[in-house]
Amino acid sequence: MGSKPRLGMWRASLPIVVGVLGLGLVAFSFLLPSQAMDQATPAPEVTDTVAADLEVTKAAPPSALPEPPQPTPGGPGGIDCGQVACVALTFDDGPSANSDALLDKLAELGVRATFFNTGRNTELRPDQVARQVADGHALGGHSWNHADMRKRSAAEACADADRTAAAIKAASGVDTILVRPPYGSWNDSVLAACTGKAFILWNVDTEDWSSHDPAKIADHAINDAKPGSIILMHDTVAETAQALPEIVAGLKAKGYELVTIPELFNEPIGPGQAIYSGLHP
Numbered sequence: 001m002g003s004k005p006r007l008g009m010w011r012a013s014l015p016i017v018v019g020v021l022g023l024g025l026v027a028f029s030f031l032l033p034s035q036a037m038d039q040a041t042p043a044p045e046v047t048d049t050v051a052a053d054l055e056v057t058k059a060a061p062p063s064a065l066p067e068p069p070q071p072t073p074g075g076p077g078g079i080d081c082g083q084v085a086c087v088a089l090t091f092d093d094g095p096s097a098n099s100d101a102l103l104d105k106l107a108e109l110g111v112r113a114t115f116f117n118t119g120r121n122t123e124l125r126p127d128q129v130a131r132q133v134a135d136g137h138a139l140g141g142h143s144w145n146h147a148d149m150r151k152r153s154a155a156e157a158c159a160d161a162d163r164t165a166a167a168i169k170a171a172s173g174v175d176t177i178l179v180r181p182p183y184g185s186w187n188d189s190v191l192a193a194c195t196g197k198a199f200i201l202w203n204v205d206t207e208d209w210s211s212h213d214p215a216k217i218a219d220h221a222i223n224d225a226k227p228g229s230i231i232l233m234h235d236t237v238a239e240t241a242q243a244l245p246e247i248v249a250g251l252k253a254k255g256y257e258l259v260t261i262p263e264l265f266n267e268p269i270g271p272g273q274a275i276y277s278g279l280h281p
């Protein structure tokens with residue numbers, strides 16, 4: 001008596017089980033982000049700061065490099081930027097004479113960011129690049145000496161990006177495929193030619209290089225930010241480090257998690273992409 005009715009019940013409930021599974025799959029597919037990365041309109045060209053570091057003496061590369069911590073896609077402590085509003089602070093043009101003050105401030109605030117270093121300044125200040133990594137920040141290249149990638153041949157622009165990545169690797173041990181084109185200037189043929197690289201742009205410009213005003217810098221960073229925003233600042237601007245406590249407090253008050261560029265995504269950033277913003281709820 002026991003087994004027959006149970007089998008009958010199974011047969012009867014099979015279509016229901018299949019139906020529920022099917023509905024579950026449909027519901028799950030709606031939960032997946034429909035568009036992993038927003039392709040915002042390319043930012044207008046800006047007059048970026050040309051690497052202002054005029055030192056000519058090269059510092060010796062650090063002798064013993066610590067094992068670089070690997071950035072965790074998916075965010076610190078498992079933050080999922082597809083579920084929680086995140087923004088990424090980014091600093092270009094360094095390292096510079098301001099780097100230590102900036103890194104001290106970030107450490108004090110417990111915030112990690114992404115540094116797009118030029119190759120030339122990396123060679124001049126390899127210790128600061130090693131410190132960026134030791135402090136948990138993510139790295140990318142910003143050309144050797146701030147050349148516009150569209151104003152030279154694609155082959156030259158990509159060789160320059162490779163040379164910059166090699167300098168960053170020599171200083172920090174980190175292999176990075178991330179490139180921030182100076183002035184936000186790139187096109188499809190340059191991106192296609194630079195095989196193995198991803199271009200990281202921004203959708204919030206603090207204009208720190210222009211105002212040098214901590215209040216204005218903070219106002220742009222806090223009020224122009226949207227979920228998934230990539231915020232452009234400069235290592236070389238001393239007032240940016242001064243604005244950081246207000247920026248971090250303001251963004252946190254708006255509910256944002258501050259993450260590195262790789263952490264804005266739930267998968268490692270692959271080559272061939274040009275990215276203006278990250279995942280958002």
Ligand code: NI
Pocket residue numbers: 048049092093142146182183
């Ligand atoms: Ni720049």
